[in-house]
Amino acid sequence: MKKYNLILFIIILTVVLSCTLDIAPPDTLRFLLKLNVTTKSISGEDSTVIGAKTIIQSINFGDYFESYTDSNGIVQFPNIIPDRYNIQVTQRTGSIIENNIEITNAIINDSLLNSAGHDTINLHINAVTERYNSTLVLSEIYYTGAIANPIPQYFHDQFTEIYNNSNLTIYLDSLLIVDVEYGFIDDTLIHAVHAYMFPGDGDDYPIEPGELIVIAQDAIDHSPAPIRSVNLLDAEFEYYVADKGDVDNPSSVNMIQIHHKYGVDFLYSVFNNAVLIMKVKDPYKYGYDEFNRILLPKSDVIDGVEYRDNLSELNMKRVDGSIDGGLTGGIPAYSSQSVERYIDHYEGGRMILMDNNNSSLDFHVNKPPTPGWVEEVSE
Amino acid sequence: MKKLILLLTVMTVLFAQMPTSEYLYLDIHSNLTGKLPNGNPAYLESKNIPYSYAFQYNYFDQRGDYRRPFDPEAKHYNDIEVSAYREMDNGLLFAGRFAYRYEQRKNKLWLHNAETNINVPFYFADSTIGGFDLNGIDWNIIFSYPLSKVTRIAVDIFYNVDEQFKTVFPKPNVKRNDFHIRPAVTFSGGKTSAGLMVSYFKFRENIQTKKYSLEQGRSPIFMRIRGLDRSLLTYAETSEERLQTITGYSFSGNIDLGDRLLAEMNHENASAGIVDGGSYPVDQGNWDMNRWYYRIDLRSMATRYMDINIFFKQHWDKARGYHPDLNALIYQYGYRNFRGGVNVPYSSLAGETWTSTIAYGFEDIHREDNLLGLAHYIPWTTFKVGIDYQLIRKGIEYSFDLNYNNIKIGETLEYNDMADWYYDTITVNEIAYYATDREEIEGGLKIAFPFRGRRAAISGTYKEVRPINNDTRFHETNMSVELQF
Numbered sequence: 014m015k016k017y018n019l020i021l022f023i024i025i026l027t028v029v030l031s032c033t034l035d036i037a038p039p040d041t042l043r044f045l046l047k048l049n050v051t052t053k054s055i056s057g058e059d060s061t062v063i064g065a066k067t068i069i070q071s072i073n074f075g076d077y078f079e080s081y082t083d084s085n086g087i088v089q090f091p092n093i094i095p096d097r098y099n100i101q102v103t104q105r106t107g108s109i110i111e112n113n114i115e116i117t118n119a120i121i122n123d124s125l126l127n128s129a130g131h132d133t134i135n136l137h138i139n140a141v142t143e144r145y146n147s148t149l150v151l152s153e154i155y156y157t158g159a160i161a162n163p164i165p166q167y168f169h170d171q172f173t174e175i176y177n178n179s180n181l182t183i184y185l186d187s188l189l190i191v192d193v194e195y196g197f198i199d200d201t202l203i204h205a206v207h208a209y210m211f212p213g214d215g216d217d218y219p220i221e222p223g224e225l226i227v228i229a230q231d232a233i234d235h236s237p238a239p240i241r242s243v244n245l246l247d248a249e250f251e252y253y254v255a256d257k258g259d260v261d262n263p264s265s266v267n268m269i270q271i272h273h274k275y276g277v278d279f280l281y282s283v284f285n286n287a288v289l290i291m292k293v294k295d296p297y298k299y300g301y302d303e304f305n306r307i308l309l310p311k312s313d314v315i316d317g318v319e320y321r322d323n324l325s326e327l328n329m330k331r332v333d334g335s336i337d338g339g340l341t342g343g344i345p346a347y348s349s350q351s352v353e354r355y356i357d358h359y360e361g362g363r364m365i366l367m368d369n370n371n372s373s374l375d376f377h378v379n380k381p382p383t384p385g386w387v388e389e390v391s392e
Numbered sequence: 393m394k395k396l397i398l399l400l401t402v403m404t405v406l407f408a409q410m411p412t413s414e415y416l417y418l419d420i421h422s423n424l425t426g427k428l429p430n431g432n433p434a435y436l437e438s439k440n441i442p443y444s445y446a447f448q449y450n451y452f453d454q455r456g457d458y459r460r461p462f463d464p465e466a467k468h469y470n471d472i473e474v475s476a477y478r479e480m481d482n483g484l485l486f487a488g489r490f491a492y493r494y495e496q497r498k499n500k501l502w503l504h505n506a507e508t509n510i511n512v513p514f515y516f517a518d519s520t521i522g523g524f525d526l527n528g529i530d531w532n533i534i535f536s537y538p539l540s541k542v543t544r545i546a547v548d549i550f551y552n553v554d555e556q557f558k559t560v561f562p563k564p565n566v567k568r569n570d571f572h573i574r575p576a577v578t579f580s581g582g583k584t585s586a587g588l589m590v591s592y593f594k595f596r597e598n599i600q601t602k603k604y605s606l607e608q609g610r611s612p613i614f615m616r617i618r619g620l621d622r623s624l625l626t627y628a629e630t631s632e633e634r635l636q637t638i639t640g641y642s643f644s645g646n647i648d649l650g651d652r653l654l655a656e657m658n659h660e661n662a663s664a665g666i667v668d669g670g671s672y673p674v675d676q677g678n679w680d681m682n683r684w685y686y687r688i689d690l691r692s693m694a695t696r697y698m699d700i701n702i703f704f705k706q707h708w709d710k711a712r713g714y715h716p717d718l719n720a721l722i723y724q725y726g727y728r729n730f731r732g733g734v735n736v737p738y739s740s741l742a743g744e745t746w747t748s749t750i751a752y753g754f755e756d757i758h759r760e761d762n763l764l765g766l767a768h769y770i771p772w773t774t775f776k777v778g779i780d781y782q783l784i785r786k787g788i789e790y791s792f793d794l795n796y797n798n799i800k801i802g803e804t805l806e807y808n809d810m811a812d813w814y815y816d817t818i819t820v821n822e823i824a825y826y827a828t829d830r831e832e833i834e835g836g837l838k839i840a841f842p843f844r845g846r847r848a849a850i851s852g853t854y855k856e857v858r859p860i861n862n863d864t865r866f867h868e869t870n871m872s873v874e875l876q877f
Contacts, residue, residue, distance in 0.1 A: 036758065036805050041765030042720060043810070073624050092810060094622070094763065095718050127718050323627060345627070 044128035046090040050082050050102050052117050052140040061086025062117055062140055065104035068373060071096040072123060075325045093134075095127040099327035101339060102140050105369050116370055117142045118338045123328035147368040149183050151318045152176035152225060154288055155351035155382040156281045157344060159235070159242040166347060168280055169260070170235035170242040172384050173228045173288060176354070177220045178366050185220055186213030188315070189271065189296060190228065192279075193287040193331045194306050202299055203289065203314070204306040207279045209252055209268040210296070218266070223363040226250065227384045230278050232265035242349060243382050252279035271296050272307035283346035287319035287331040311336070318372050320352055339373025351382035356389060412685045412707055414640055414662040415593060417507050418570055420552060421452060424475065424487050424532050430646035430656045432587040433534045434546035434578035436487060438479050443847065443876035445476035456866030458828075458859055461821045462508045462515075464497035464524070487534040493554065495526040502615065504564040504599045505636070506556060510822055511725050511759075512679045512711050514666055515617040516599055516634040520560050528554020528568070542581055548574040562601040562612045562631075570595040583650025591642045593662075599634040600670075616668070618677055619713065619723045620761040621815035633670040638662055640681075651699075654689035675716035679723070683709045689735075697739050703751075704732035715763065722763040729755045731774070743784035749795075751776045756802075757826060765810055766819075770826045771802035789840040797832040829860040847876040 046069065050062040067088045068079045073096050082088045082102075100121040107113040119140035128134055152175060158168035173190060177183055191205035211218055220226055229248035236244045245251075246262070253259050253267040257277045261267065273279065281288060291313045299308035317332050320342035327340055341352045354375050357367040364387065367375045377390050428435040452469035459465075473491035480486070502517035506526075530552035538544045550572040558564045576589035601614075614632050616624040626632075640662030648654050663680040667673035687705035694700045706729065713723030733751025740746070756771035778795035804827045808815060838851035850873055857866040 036767070036769040038807050039760045039765050039767035040762050042718070042722065042763050043765055074622055075625065095715075095720070097717075125717070127720070129720075 042095050043092045045133045046093045047135045048088050050086045050138045052142045065102050068101045070099045070325050072325050097123050098126050103369050103371050114145045116145045120334050148179040150178045150316045153353040157350050158283045158347045160349045162241050164239050169231045171230040176225050177222050180222050182219050185211040185218040186215050189291040191289050195331050198333050201311050202308040206274045208271040208307050210271050231260040232262035254278050274305050285321040289317040290315045338371035341372035341376035350380040352376045353379040417509050419507050424489050432576045432589050433548035434544045434576040436536045441477040446876040448473050448874040451871045453869045458864035458866040460825050461818045462503045464500040466498040468496045470494045483538045485536040489532045491530050493528045497524040517615040519613040522558045522560035524556045524558050526556035544578045546576050564601045567598045586647045588645045595638040597636045601632045620766045620819045621764050621812050623814050634668050636666045638664045651691050657686035659684050677716045679713040681711040699737045701735040706730045724760045726758040745782045747780040749778040767807040769805040773800050787842050791838045793836045795834045799830050801827050801829050831858045849874040
């Protein structure tokens with residue numbers, strides 16, 4: 014019986030050891046992110062940035078948080094997961110009408126935030142404050158193409174809408190609309206795949222304050238079955254690619270082809286791209302890059318908007334903060350959705366569209382697209 | 393011979409246990425050493441060769457609605473195998489097995505990986521539900537050689553290659569390539585014996601999705617599952633590729649003191665490296681798993697016809713998962729299993745044996761996501777009774793067994809304050825699966841008989857898992873036909 018006693022003892026001991034386990038709340042790598050935002054004002058003084066909208070986006074997890082800096086220029090985000098993050102800070106002061114806008118912007122792209130066992134990460138951000146003029150703006154871009162209903166991959170209904178946000182008449186003559194190749198964000202030249210110019214001798218195509226104009230890929234009615242998309246018969250302008258057998262609506266003014274690297278039409282990518290309005294004295298001055306993209310000076314950009322299906326990919330941007338400090342979209346291809354500016358406020362019955370030079374803040378998603386008018390949507 | 397049958401019977405009843413090796417997650421059902429003490433190939437010798445060669449067909453079926461989220465709705469498994477034993481004049485004993493498998497998995501949620509091991513949830517998946525078809529071959533050879541009357545050495549080599557396709561877009565193609573080698577040695581003298589064995593294994597799983605093109609008009613969402621929540625999502629524009637390589641080693645030993653004591657132990661270490669991207673690999677994290685197992689049987693003869701064996705065994709696992717970029721521990725898993733009981737073999741007539749077993753056990757699972765701050769703990773107890781009957785009469789061998797297992801859940805703990813959609817969709821259901829009071833009923837029947845100068849065997853088992861407070865069920869059926877020469 015001695016051996017049975019030994020076994021029983023071991024059994025009991027093992028059971029006791031097995032059944033005792035203290036389960037404590039789990040350790041976590043989450044942390045508190047504390048951002049302290051300062052800037053050098055136009056007058057050159059160092060100051061904290063109060064009330065600035067601050068957005069953090071995690072690249073891998075797609076988390077999106079926004080908040081505002083407090084009276085000490087500090088904004089806090091609790092329970093943040095370690096990851097690569099994009100951080101944006103934006104603040105606008107002044108009036109578009111009075112032409113005294115100051116924009117404070119800061120962008121940190123693809124920064125790994127890892128607490129490494131600490132509860133808090135403190136980060137100091139130096140923002141840049143600049144004067145800004147909002148004149149001619151891209152008010153709506155419909156790039157996704159139509160829902161397959163039943164025709165798949167239909168993109169000929171794309172359009173771009175331009176709005177005069179200023180209090181002066183502006184002439185569209187000779188302005189360019191271009192799309193931007195990826196990979197040249199730090200270059201002083203824009204590498205454009207397509208470039209189309211408004212016709213006119215300088216005073217033929219005015220756009221009055223508060224006026225919208227639409228440039229269609231094909232200025233036809235895309236609304237009947239089987240496409241069931243937008244009607245662009247009233248578009249003022251259209252991209253016409255004569256040598257590719259493109260549709261030509263004689264009542265819409267044709268844009269002048271300056272450069273067309275490929276495609277049956279001026280197709281903006283249905284996934285991601287940046288669209289710019291430019292005023293370039295001589296579009297051929299800088300020639301072409303080695304892959305036949307036309308080169309245009311970045312300093313001639315009037316307005317630009319960058320869109321992408323995955324908004325957390327700020328690190329994949331094509332244009333820098335001087336053109337667009339953010340990224341709009343976040344919508345799938347072929348979804349019959351557009352991106353459109355918010356209405357900021359009305360002055361004397363005229364709408365002023367939001368322009369922080371940051372499409373993350375200035376744009377919302379529109380379904381269905383609204384060529385020729387702006388949807389009233391609260392921010 | 394009678395003693396050997398008795399030993400094998402006891403082993404069959406007692407060794408029905410939780411997986412103690414990464415090898416078992418390959419889900420390849422047959423192997424040549426299953427009935428040898430501690431699975432040690434050096435115990436294979438001329439006196440326990442069952443036949444010269446044999447053909448076998450196996451059918452395995454699993455289905456039911458009581459299952460984990462990533463388990464398929466149904467699983468069918470067919471294999472045809474041929475196995476052979478031959479002893480050379482110099483005493484070298486050769487055993488070999490070659491099998492072809494065809495498997496179907498019906499309506500499997502998201503997961504591309506071939507098998508579900510929620511202990512370390514580092515998976516690749518997409519947003520579709522679909523079936524998988526698998527074709528594969530595996531082979532297994534053993535060389536066993538007597539160095540002396542006491543000492544015998546052996547090596548067991550296993551190799552598997554299989555390929556499976558998901559039947560719906562993006563149609564991942566999963567190729568597995570698995571290698572396992574186990575050198576071993578045994579020492580025998582009279583009624584006592586001892587064995588030592590080491591192993592090395594490398595299991596590779598390569599997953600490739602069909603190349604995505606705009607013309608297909610579809611945009612699958614790919615998921616990189618890493619831990620209990622917040623799988624990483626990507627919206628594909630191109631094809632995806634994942635390579636998982638699990639390597640490991642183990643060592644085990646056993647000692648059999650005849651009518652007095654049987655003891656065995658095993659330790660295994662496995663580690664996995666996971667990369668995505670094919671030619672330009674991107675690290676996706678890694679994990680390691682340590683498993684320990686031991687069992688002790690104390691035997692005594694109560695009467696001339698009846699033995700009383702007291703046994704207990706313990707098995708515990710620990711796994712850790714690491715982030716690919718943060719160089720940090722992000723996941724921990726622990727599992728413990730203790731079981732003790734009594735086993736009573738009784739022989740009334742020549743060729744007739746009854747074996748009764750009663751056992752009580754304690755188990756628990758603890759999973760912790762240290763990236764996100766989530767955890768849960770589930771303890772349970774098991775009460776198992778079983779009976780096994782064997783009869784050999786007029787050259788016909790009958791065997792029958794019946795087991796009942798009652799699983800009662802203890803007080804569970806869950807920390808889920810910061811849970812998100814994946815946790816609510818998958819992890820909550822995994823917890824519910826384990827934290828369910830349930831009964832398991834299992835029965836088996838086998839008849840082996842002479843057939844046209846040869847020997848044939850037909851066998852089948854059925855198992856049903858029955859949760860106590862709901863109507864869901866899970867069924868397992870296994871049938872086998874064998875012709876021995």
